[in-house]
Amino acid sequence: MARIQLTDLEKQYDDVLAVKGIDLEAQDGEFLVLVGPSGCGKSTTLRMIAGLEDITSGTLRIDDEVVNDVPPKDRDIAMMFQNYALYPHMTAAENMKFGMKSVSDFSSDEIDQRVEEAAETLDIADLLDRKPKELSGGERQRVAIGRAIVREPEVFLLDEPLSNLDAKLRVQMRAELLRLHEELDSSTVYVTHDQTEAMTLGDRVAVLDAGELQQVAPPQELYDFPANRFVAEFIGEPAMNVFPVDVHERNGHYVADHAGFSISLPDGEGLDTASDSSVSMGVRPEDISLASNLPDDAETFAVETTVREPLGELLLLHCQLGDDEIHVKVEPRSEIQPGETIEVGFDEDRLHLFDARSGDALYHSTAPEATKSEPVVTE
The missing domain is CATH 2.40.50.140 (Nucleic acid-binding proteins)
Structure with a gap:
């Protein structure tokens, strides 16, 4: 597990300030959800945590170590993208193994064992020889999750991983993600624009708008005691009158x-x-x-x-x-x-x-x- 601290974090693109001085902390083992409308800065914030975006100003710490300039491969982080980013010419097993040797000292036998264990956990053991085009959306998502968990990282970062699934499968996979979070006992930062997803998954939910943090609190507190009108109308379906x-x-x-x-x-x-x-x-x-x-x-x-x-x-x-x-x-x-x-x-x-x-x-x-x-x- 790891603690993630964002202090006055900003991201500037030319003349656009996309993330405006965010102060936020994800505790050890916490499932923290970043939620907000499109363009609010939530994915940019996640990518700065991952090291995929440079930080314009502010400080990012993981377990009290400043990691602003630490390369992504050295941050002990696994990230899952919205489109799953699976290689079409590789089997499910090969996709799950990809990159492990470059970020770990595991032997081939240890990697194979980890892939098999992850596949059993995710109920895809019989799909390891198939390529992505032979898998359903839910199966591809499980492979992408498996690729993340085989590394046993300190932090999981998930960027709208359920948005490409149909409504029934999204409900099923929400429960699956919560179960995996409990089993793996890792810190997770999860990005979504879906407030229902945020409320059902998060230990705490951070609401962003126009690059600014509006409120961070447990889901029921957000619902019952919104800090401002934006949170009041964004959280809840239908919206607050x-x-x-x-x-x-x-x-x-x-x-x-x-x-x-x-x-x-x-x-x-x-x-x-x-x-x-x-x-x-x-x-x-x-x-x-x-x-x-x-x-x-x-x-x-x-x-x-x-x-x-x-x-x-x-x-x-x-x-x-x-x-x-x-x-x-x-x-x-x-x-x-x-x-x-x-x-x-x-x-x-x-x-x-x-x-x-x-x-x-x-x-x-x-x-x-x-x-x-x-x-x-x-x-």
Whole structure:
């Protein structure tokens, strides 16, 4: 296992600053996921860790050793690419062996043994004589993983390895990657643009946007306590509802006013700041309920349904709230139709306020516990 530390790491391409002073640490044995939209700098960051991109400024340490100028082959790192990078003229076994002699002192017999053991672990022992064109997408991916694990490196770097697979196989391979991570007890940095993948795989998830680190936290903390509006809307499917409100203090309590409602806000840190600012309220679709499912004294309001999306396990309603559209999750067999006006209310324990200009979180109606930001470390 190894610890990876990025300190004020930057990457400049001509006049474009692709990575902007990232400070991040991956703990020993941790599965750390870098997630963000295309062009956010996540793959560039991964390639700097691997040594495939020069570092413009900042410091990269692996186990407290500065490795900015250390060649990739000397970093004890294995990287798996999105396209798997298998040689078409080589068999699966030859692809898995490729490069081992140049980065290790293993004998041919030891290399063969490692390939056989990796193939058994990955359930591809009967495919070792086949070439990539004779393998399915999932089998090619397993070969690429096998090529990485035969070296038993300190660090695994994976750059969107599941993006070329169909939906069913992606789910299967997510579970496979987690199982392998537990077995190999290695440090892993994983890049993806898929927030569902990030949430299911990561011990912690680092969210990037426009080359900047927005937040790093365990998946549930990201979901429940986003640091800003970007994280709130990027993490979660469908995205968090966000709309403008005015916050005022009335009779010793704070109230959020919108064209479609006026509701009381539970006491909490940040409300005094929110009352003096232009703010947006955030509420996740599952935190909006039909009035019939709420207590009699709950504060409710009317919205008009415009679109219904049956998703099997739930029904997603697109609703008009004043001039804003919001999404509401309801029971899958609900008979609510477009054009109907329905009465709904918010879960008062799941409300968020963001600064309308900076996007920074000002208030969560349930405050995060102090311990939730601590890294998850695999012993």
